[in-house]
Amino acid sequence: MTSHPDAITRSPREFQACFFVFLIAGICLFPSIAAAHKDPNAPVPSVRAFRTDEPIMVDGVLDEPFWSQCDAATNFIDIRTQQPAAQQSVMRVAYTRTHVYIAGECFDDDISQIHATERREDRSFDADDFVEVHFDPTHSHRSKYAFFTNPLGTRYDANEGPSGQFNIGWTAEWELEAKILEDRWVFEMSIPLSVMNYFQADNQTWGLNFTRVQRSTDVTSFWSYNPTDYYKPRHFGHLTGLDLADSQFDRNWEFTPYVSSRMDVNGDVSSLYQSGADLSVRLTPSITSSWTLNPDFGQVEADDDTIELRDTERFLTEKRRFFREGEELLRMRKQLYYSRRFTNIDAGARISGEWRDYKFSLLNIQGDTVHDGVYNGDSTVFRATQNVGERSTLGYYLNMSEFDSGHSRVAGMDGDLFINDDWEYHFQTALADERLEDKTGTVTKDSYDYLGFNSIEYDRYPWRVEVGYDAISKEFNPVLGYTPRQDIFGPSINAGYRHQSDERWYKSVNVNADWRLYENEDGSTILRDYTFNSSVVFPNDFGLQAGQQIDYHAPYDNLRTTAGVSFFNSDFWKRVELNWGGGEFEEVDYNEISIGKNFKPFERWPIRYEFTIRQEDKPTGGADTVWLNRIVFDYYFSDTMWIKSSLQNRDRGVGNISIIYGWEFVHNAHWYLVFNQVSDREETGNSVFTKLTYTF
Numbered sequence: 001m002t003s004h005p006d007a008i009t010r011s012p013r014e015f016q017a018c019f020f021v022f023l024i025a026g027i028c029l030f031p032s033i034a035a036a037h038k039d040p041n042a043p044v045p046s047v048r049a050f051r052t053d054e055p056i057m058v059d060g061v062l063d064e065p066f067w068s069q070c071d072a073a074t075n076f077i078d079i080r081t082q083q084p085a086a087q088q089s090v091m092r093v094a095y096t097r098t099h100v101y102i103a104g105e106c107f108d109d110d111i112s113q114i115h116a117t118e119r120r121e122d123r124s125f126d127a128d129d130f131v132e133v134h135f136d137p138t139h140s141h142r143s144k145y146a147f148f149t150n151p152l153g154t155r156y157d158a159n160e161g162p163s164g165q166f167n168i169g170w171t172a173e174w175e176l177e178a179k180i181l182e183d184r185w186v187f188e189m190s191i192p193l194s195v196m197n198y199f200q201a202d203n204q205t206w207g208l209n210f211t212r213v214q215r216s217t218d219v220t221s222f223w224s225y226n227p228t229d230y231y232k233p234r235h236f237g238h239l240t241g242l243d244l245a246d247s248q249f250d251r252n253w254e255f256t257p258y259v260s261s262r263m264d265v266n267g268d269v270s271s272l273y274q275s276g277a278d279l280s281v282r283l284t285p286s287i288t289s290s291w292t293l294n295p296d297f298g299q300v301e302a303d304d305d306t307i308e309l310r311d312t313e314r315f316l317t318e319k320r321r322f323f324r325e326g327e328e329l330l331r332m333r334k335q336l337y338y339s340r341r342f343t344n345i346d347a348g349a350r351i352s353g354e355w356r357d358y359k360f361s362l363l364n365i366q367g368d369t370v371h372d373g374v375y376n377g378d379s380t381v382f383r384a385t386q387n388v389g390e391r392s393t394l395g396y397y398l399n400m401s402e403f404d405s406g407h408s409r410v411a412g413m414d415g416d417l418f419i420n421d422d423w424e425y426h427f428q429t430a431l432a433d434e435r436l437e438d439k440t441g442t443v444t445k446d447s448y449d450y451l452g453f454n455s456i457e458y459d460r461y462p463w464r465v466e467v468g469y470d471a472i473s474k475e476f477n478p479v480l481g482y483t484p485r486q487d488i489f490g491p492s493i494n495a496g497y498r499h500q501s502d503e504r505w506y507k508s509v510n511v512n513a514d515w516r517l518y519e520n521e522d523g524s525t526i527l528r529d530y531t532f533n534s535s536v537v538f539p540n541d542f543g544l545q546a547g548q549q550i551d552y553h554a555p556y557d558n559l560r561t562t563a564g565v566s567f568f569n570s571d572f573w574k575r576v577e578l579n580w581g582g583g584e585f586e587e588v589d590y591n592e593i594s595i596g597k598n599f600k601p602f603e604r605w606p607i608r609y610e611f612t613i614r615q616e617d618k619p620t621g622g623a624d625t626v627w628l629n630r631i632v633f634d635y636y637f638s639d640t641m642w643i644k645s646s647l648q649n650r651d652r653g654v655g656n657i658s659i660i661y662g663w664e665f666v667h668n669a670h671w672y673l674v675f676n677q678v679s680d681r682e683e684t685g686n687s688v689f690t691k692l693t694y695t696f
Contacts, residue, residue: 044224048239051095052066052096072092074090076089079500085212089221091133099190100189104186104187118603120636121155134211141236142393149176157172175190176188195252199286209222234390261274262274265687315338315482332395336481337399361384362381371479371480378401382399383395383397410481411430412428426454431449464496470491489519490527493514498510507537508537516528516529543566577596580592588616594611608633613626613628644662659675
């Protein structure tokens, strides 16, 4: 590979030295963390939980006597004006030995303009008014449980770990009802303590926050508000007075056996019959466990197709529930663990939870792992994070995979350390030892490799700036990891500005710039990226987007310019997006147009339509047209019967049709019927899958 004319001249050894100096300096600059937030006099809103032994009828009618004795959490702040919201909300919290109760009143001067159509639980309220209740039961300032309701009383839940990424795969059983009145909508929640990790002790303080979204006025308001990262647990208020030493501990035993069959029709007809089981149990109020035997993920929908221009492996989100439970803890800046590597699984077990100042997850999988080949064997993954001071976190990672054809072992450490309210230092290091063989017994890899990353970040609304340095050796690509680029050494800078307003010429404006410059171990520049993106939404809900990307990915100079318009930005179901992109990618000139539109003909039928077409001019002459057409929709016959479909087709006869039918025919008993068709220009494959489960 030849060096680019703009190659930087410093050696990788100098870069490695710079990395470790930066790492040590960052840790030395990290002072003792202020502990003001746990101070009962800290400048955050606080409300006391009311202890009751009275039963609750969860009906959306706030007629239980104890509600009148509860403290009221109000004075919600509008994030655009940073002043008290025009339409206020009042929340109350009570608890028993087994449950937490929440009552909410959301006042509205024009209740006729309320947005409420979603009736299917665990589906995002993209177009509805809603309230989110945030709990941080261990008061770690680093993680939370989220419980949502819309005015129809539709449930939605999720959780978040130290990575700050939402995990919508987490789900729990809890009760909810809501009612729409003349001047407000109200709700009641009853949440078992046993669905959350908590400590059995008296006089506890939990982290607490409430969010309210009003679609008609495009207002989001918070009870405990901070303009920088207002969703994060470190900015929560306090829920005080929780005496839980005598709380009733429920182990929540769940045992779910299944039987399934699959028939493939690909010229010949073949059938496969399987059975297996899942078991979960809470070991302590703060530690849970789950086991799986011969799991079958046949009802999982197909991944979205793509025709994007890229030169790295595509990252796919996890859709299998076994892996999504506790997934939030295993997310890191550099992904040393990527659950989609696991395919045919014989058995698996997981234990996760919290103990003192630590969160942890221990996972063991026996089966196949796919990453540049198929490996069969046993993989153990351990991840722990340690609370440091009030907000900072240290993380530890260990993976040991013993395969029939070798091994892969990785150890790593990372940290997110707050220097003060605005400055944060991030680092991650890892060492990998891999020895792998191919089918013939030939050793294909036998090396020790390393990864290093650190950065300094300034984040104070409306500005964010991060300066970092990456050092990843040539063969650092562990079997269980996702490392899209290796053999890179160099700096990066990312800067952004975002602002919302109801007084200026815009409703929101976002600007982001990114710059990266990487050398390889030979001292040649292999990547140099300059990226600029911007968007603005005007008071009339019309939006504009524009961007420019100038890249050098050895040996190619790539260029991409983008522009787009959007209409009805505040209304998810009316919103229309039209985008253009053009430039050069790996010596291919192209122009690309895409359109995206959400529809909802009626309450139980949401539809997403996307179409992208790209005209490519080859460097050797001639032209090609690449296109992708996709329709994704759900239809819910009732709360217990639904169908989900994805229809994707593109140029060259490539296509996929996925239809999933689900029915809870009696409580805790489910039947799934799945049809999949995958086609390309040469052949079409069809399969039918059916599965029956019952949870005891």
